[in-house]
Amino acid sequence: MWEPGVLQVHAALSWPRPPGRRGTAGQTPPAPHASTTHHRLAPRAFARLPALAELSLTHNGLLNLSCNALQGLSAGTFLGLRNLSLLLLHNNRLHTLHPDTFAPLQNLLELELQFNDLGSFGDVAESFWMLPKMERLNLCNNNLTSLRSERSLPASLTELSLCNNSLSGLDGDGPRFLQNVKWLDLSYNNISDVSSFARVELRNLTNLKLVGNNIDVFQVVNVSDAWTHNLDYSGLRLNRYSQLVDLCRLLGKSMRPMRSLSLRSNNIRNVSHNAFSACPPLLLLDLSRNRLKSVGCVREMLNASTQGQLKALVVEHNLLNGLRSCSQGQVLTQLRFVSFRFNRILSVRGWAFRYAPNLDRLHLNINSVAYLDRRALWGLQALTELRLDNNLLTDIYEDTFRDLVNLRTLNLRNNHVSVLFPGVFTKLGNLSILGPGREQPPPADQHVLQGLQNLSNLYLDGTVIERISHVFFTPVQNTLQVLDLMGNRIHYISMKPDGPPPFMNLHKLYDLKLLAQQPYGLGIIPPRFFKGLTSLRDLYLSENKILSVAPDAFDDLGQLRRLNMADSSNGMGDLPPGIFKNLRNLVSLDLENAGLRTLTLKVFGNLTKLRNLQLGKNELQTANSSVMERLVGLRYLDLRKCPLTCTCDNVWLQEWLNNSQVHVVYMYNYSCHSGERSFVYSFDTNVCYEDVGLYLFACTFPALLLQMLLPFLYHRTYWQLKYRFYVLRAWLGDRWRRGKAESCRFDAFVSYNSCDERWVLEQLVPNLEAGGSPAFRLCLHHRDFQPGKYIIDNIVESIHNSRHTICVISRSYLRSEWCSMEIQLASYRLFDELKDVLVPVFLEEIPERELSAYYRMRKVMLKKTYVTWPPETQAQQLFWAKLRMALAAGTTEEEEDGGRTTHGSEKDSKPVLESVGKIAS
The missing domain is CATH 3.80.10.10 (Ribonuclease Inhibitor)
Structure with a gap:
């Protein structure tokens, strides 16, 4: 969990960072310096972390402080880290330190420099002598050959580790250069100069380690003022009986009480009776990492004084193959802790611990115990912790734990217990922690946990439980707080519950482990599976192959x-x-x-x-x-x-x-996982701020709208559009003709419907072309249109090659699209060119209401006067006279223009036509 003031970065500083990338403050962060031959931390690398208290930057390939290849530290590397208390620089290649490297670290308490290439203790002391609070310094596994230094060690330094170097003695400058050190580790050096201990004051030491040196410990004690009870006698080849006796005699001369005697790694093969009888009273005896095969009843190797004081016996990592029975006799009344871990113990006989009736903790774990006598633990009424895990136990009898009435922790995990006899835990009323091991208790049998009224932690991991029943936890439902079901065989294949929720009564449970169910995982978490766990705070479901989870599975876990x-x-x-x-x-x-x-x-x-x-x-x-x-x-x-x-x-x-x-x-x-080698924190985002959608909409919407409207327009306005097209063509043609001299071939273009063709041929043509003077030349469709041309081109050309356009109007004319087009083209000249070319002739009376639907004709009538064909014979002569007058209005004056003869003035046409209209009306 990340906390303010603590920075932990594991392999996180070797990122590929592009140059010039801006940080949150708008400044370019300094690029880390790297070289192909060595690695360094740049000055002020941590200047912006003033509140940092711990710095752990491990296992980085380039810039980390530990487990890297750093060969040097600049003077200002740690500027700004005034609150740093722990600095890890181990596992690098530092061979020298700048005198001011650690100067900014005024609150540094612990410095780890082990596993480097430092060769001068003087240079090291020069770099941290001014640190007022440093307490612990680790320089193990370097290349130190001497402790000479011009600078004294900080007065606050109490722990100094110099193991695994090449020191030959304590050759520091002055007898008091180690006066404040209380814990000194000189193990695994080349110290053979015993006299160097005489020149150094060591009276304040509380622990001195000399293991792995070619030195006579008895001479060290004789020449130095190091109190003998502070020495660690491990690894000094004290394996003979005579050496142990001499050591005890030497220790007996001490005026101070002996707290512990550590004889680890001395290759001791056996401990004879009274081997430690000459020793002063001991509180702790550690015989670990030797080659002992038997320790008997322990009391036999101690004297009466020692037996009365001994509180802890540690015989780990030896070759013990069994613990035999002890007969009644003098007991070690103060012995509280015994550990026989990491041995080869196969059997533990009855009354094996009779010598320690007040034993509080017993560790027999990580052995090969296959036989545990039912009386082996009898008499240990004071025992509170029993470790039997990682053995080969198969049977636990009903009375095995008979006398352990005060037992609070029992660990039986990783054994081969196949049967738990009924009532095996009945006497363990004070047991709070139970790890029964790889047995298979009946899931529905609450008697397995009967009598454990104070059980708070139950570890059932690694068993073969396939189903959980709420009945199984009934005896401990009011006390159980931690339940470990890891690595069992719990598996569900259906969302349908197969019974009541398994944890429904465990209202005080706050830690539940269900991870790594074998071999298929949980599969499905049914509805309300965790119902009742109202106090649960920690839930572990990892390493399960979960297919689905019911939506209400966690509804009761409000405190999680x-x-x-x-x-x-x-x-x-x-x-x-x-x-x-x-x-x-x-x-x-x-x-x-x-x-x-x-x-x-x-x-x-x-x-x-x-x-x-x-x-x-x-x-x-x-x-x-x-x-x-x-x-x-x-x-x-x-x-x-x-x-x-x-x-x-x-x-x-x-x-x-x-x-x-x-x-x-x-x-x-x-x-990025998009094909390009780029990074999420720095990819180009400019394209994302362009409103591409708006552009695409602006381009596609009109086209889409037009595509939707075209069918409608085609259906509703086909002729109107076609007509507009023809009008446009006529306008373009007219514009082209304006720059040319025109010669009208006809006096009038006759626009009529085929239904009125008889009247045109029998009445209009004879009367105007041959019926009087002057004679007019008319343009008719069937007679004067040029074959092979488009009809519209013939119409436009005829209108523009005629001085007037006679529109023979009837109801059939009004319904004709072509006639409507012809009158519109003629109207164009009337309204746009101010040329009075249109002569309307009505063959029949058409009421106003019928003309209202024909807006083009109505528009013409509002602008023009017209003549009507009378049915009476007497009036017809007047009709022809008025029509001739209208056509002759523009031909009264002759005008030669490029071989063209004009019969009248254009300006006279409108008054004449108006007069005719008045007569007709």
Whole structure:
């Protein structure tokens, strides 16, 4: 969990960062300096972290402080880290230190410099002598050959580790250069000069380690003022009986009480009777890492004084093959702790610990115990902790734990117990922690836990439980707080519950582990599976192949703070909406490799207190901005190995990564999964701010609208459009003719309908062309149109080659599209060219109401006077006279223009026609 003041970055500083990339403050962060031959930390590398208290930058390939290849530190490397208390520089290649490297670290408490190439203790002391608070310094595994230095060690330094160097003695400058050191480790050096200990004051030491040196410890004690009880006698080849006796005699001369005697790694093969009888009273005897095969009854190798004081006996990592029975006799009344871990013990006989009736803790774990006598633990009424895990036990009898009435912790895990006899835990009324091991208790038999009225922690991991019954937990339902069911065989294949919820009565349970069910995982989490767990705070479901989760599975977990569902991907995909709706107190959520494809508000919207969210190794291509905005408490986010895309959908994510206060793991290593080698935090977002959609709409909408309107227009306005087209052509043709001299071939163009053709041929043509003087030449369709031309071209040309246009109007004429076009073309000359060329002739009376539908004709009549064909014979002579007068109005004057003869003035045509109209009316 990320916390302010603590920076932990593991392999996160080696990101490929492009030059010139701006940070959140608008400044370019300094590029880390790297070289092909050595690595350094640049000056002021941490200048902007003044509140940092701990710096742990491990396992980085280039810039980390530990487990790297750093060969030097600049003078100003740690400027700004005034509050740093722990600095790890181990596992590098430092061979020298600048005198001012550590000067800014005025609050440094511990410095780790082990596993480097430092060769001069003087240079090291020069670099940290001014640190007023440093307490611990580790210089193990370097190349130090001497402790000479011009600078004294800080007065605050109490622990100094110099193991695994090449020191030959304590040759520091002055006898008091180690006067404040209380814990000194000189193990595994080449110290053979015993006299050097006489020149150094060591009286304040509380622990001195000399293991791995070619030195006589008895001479060291004789020449130095180091108190003998502070020496660690491990690894000094004290394996003979005479050496042990002499050592005890030497220790017996001490005026101070002896707290511990450590004889580890001395290759001791046996301990004879009274081997430690001459030793002063001991509190701790450690014989670990020797070659002991038997220790007897322990009391036999100690004297009466020692037996009365000994509190702890540690005989680990030896070759013990059994613990035999002890007869009645003197007991070690103060012995509280015995550990025989990491041996080869096959059997423990009855009354094996009779010598320690007040034993409090007994560790027999990590052995090969296959036989535990039912009386082996009898008499240990004071025992509170018993470790029997990692053995070969097969049977636990009913009275095995008969006398352990005060036992609080019992660990039987990783054994081969196949049967737990009824009542085996009945006497363990004070037991609070139980790990029964790989037995298979009947799931519905509550008698297995009978008598454990104070049990709080139950570890059933690694068993073969296939189903959980609420009845099984009945005896401990009011006390159980921690339940471990990891690595069992619990599996569900249906959403239909097969009984009451298994944990319905465990209202005090706060920690539940169900991870790694074998071999197929949980499969399905049924509805209300966790009902009743109203106090649960930690739930672990990782390493299960979950196919689906019921939407109400977590409804009762209102107090849940940590939920782990990592590595549960097995086709589950997205979580059902509302699954976390009641988890308002959730602080940590691990969904790594859970198969998630999207993040939705319906799933994550209520997690307002969430601080730690791990989403690595999922199928997320985009991150939902609404979800991140809702997670107001988020401080730690892991999106590693998600196929994030560098598209406009993730523009907000780029800005959020660069400006958010959330600690995003490996933020600068998130690469785009779109084919290009770019990174999510820096891909080009300019294209995302262009409103491409608007441009596309502006281009496509008119075309789409036109495509929709064309069929309608074609159906409703075909003739109107066609007519407009012809008018346009006529206008263009007329414009072309304006620049040329014109000669009218005809006096009048006759526009009529085929229904009125008889009247035209029998009345109009004879009377105007041959019936009087002057004679007029008329243009008729059938007679004067040029063959092979378009009809519209013939009409336009005839109108413009005629001085007038006679429109023979009848009801049939009004219904004709062609006639309507001809009158419109003639009207164009009337309205646009101010040429009075139109002569309307009505063959019949047409009422006003009928003409209202023909807006073109009505428009002409409002502008022009007209003549009507009378049915009476007497009036017909007047009709022809008026018509001749109208046609002759523009031909009274002769005008020669390019061989063209004009019979009248154009300006006279309108008055004459008007007079004719008056006569007709």
